[in-house]
Amino acid sequence: MTGAQAARTLRSEWTKIRSVSSTGWTLSVAAVVTIGIGMLISALTRNEYDSMPIQERLALDPTFVSFAGMTLGQLAMIVFGVLVVTSEYSTGMIRVSLAAVPRRGTFLFGKTAVAGALALVVGMVTSFATFFLGQAMLGPYRAGLGDPGVLRAVVGGGLYLTLIAVFSMGVATMLRSPLLSLGILMPFFFLISNILAAVESTTKVARFLPDQAGSRIMQAMPRADDVPYGPWGGLGIMTLWVIAALAGGYALLRHRDAQ
Amino acid sequence: MIELDGLTKRYGEKPAVDGLTCTVRPGIVTGFLGPNGAGKSTTMRMILGLDHPTAGEVRIDGRRYDQLTDPLTYVGALLDAKAMHGGRSAYNHLLCLAQSNGIPRARVGEVLETVGLMAxxxxxxxGFSYGMSQRLGIAAALLGDPRILMFDEPVNGLDPEGIHWIRNLMKSLAAQGRTVFVSSHLMSEMAQTADHLVVIGQGRLLADTSMAEFVRRHARSYVRIRSPQRERLLDALHEAGITVTEAADGALEAEGGKAEQVGELAAGHGIVLHELSPRQASLEEAFMRLTAGSVEYHAQSEAAPPDRGSDRRGRTA
Incomplete structure (x- = not known):
């Protein structure tokens, strides 16, 4: 892969991603849902504060409260990542795309780099907006960006959304079908991962799932529990999942016929 | 120039393309002919590096497709007109392809003009009709001003005006010295456009010949004759050195003879004729004879659903 080829593929993928409407609506739904729910939960927390037990008041992490919308907002990020990849297959465009860029590593790199960069921008804007608007709702109980761990948590929220999108791209590259990809990823991140984390016998394993590990970074005040990694360690575990998904996608893309 | 060397594609046990070796040369239109499911589309996908050959290889001007820098400037192909994202505009579809191969943006407008899709x-x-999608696919093929062009069943689903346009386009591209490789399952279509023929059946090469040679060999002309004085007529024709074969219904077929010659001969011998008609075996018949042994799904048989080796886009003859 030469630099010139990579640059051309990036430019081409940018034209592709900006010229279809699914990019706009998936990313705006991700932002609106994350920010909206974050504000709602923050406002509710402020109202409930006086009736909360003392331990809960002391443990209140205003930053993490404002990120309450991430669980739902990440689903739109998953849809974004899945559609960016699977639309190539469902439309047959993949045969035109790979005839234009026959080196499959270059093709996959270009697509994930462009979509990942876009997800990073939207993820960061969403994370910071969620934080500031959520804190505004929390009123007297709010945290400031300069408080310990807060900036790390807010930047981490943007990274978390980005990694979720890129992970979905890797999985979608392996599966090719939009229905299959969404049918696996959406229930997994919305339900199964949380169930595994809640059930006692699986909770220790569930900690190493991409979303459970990655979301640790969004806690400005790390909880006193026995989780064996810190905020950045958790994000590192999530990054390993992303690398594994992309590597699997690349291995299959490279050896499969283009259809 | 496209060189296929022992090109083979197997799905499981079944070969879709079986040891195909041939060369597609520049400056002429080469027709790639075969019945549905013969392996034409699979071969074309392998030429573009989309499908991996089980054995053998394809070389484009001496190199493998994925070794080409900016491949769209070497090979332009239309495989499937509907293979594009429906939500993207024609302009952006071509723009993203142009950018991926370092083709200037101005070229997008030029090819849209060429295929008549500027409006x-x-x-x-x-929202495009099949014909418009086909034109957009051709615009994409022309984008890199390539020396090699490949079209898979380009006239399928087009109206007569569109068919006429594509035929002329292919001929003019070949006249510019380009390599034009076009597939079809219709001999009549090839007879209109191709200078050279590569015929395959069940993935195997059946003929690799110039169109003129194919016509000379297969399009035999003869005179059909019926007479109540058959034996006398046979003697007279034999004396005149005309080769005669017998048709199934008892009529005689005089090979290569002219109707006038046969008529005068009969009159000279006082032989009564009931029929005297010049005939020409069609190229379609010749093609069907050639591929008869290799047609995968005969109409009368209970056809199994076509598998990955066949044209899967519902094309019918």
């Missing part, structure tokens, strides 16, 4: 350039491709 709908900003419209989404999903």
């Amino acid at each position: 709908v350039a900003r419209q989404k491709a999903k």
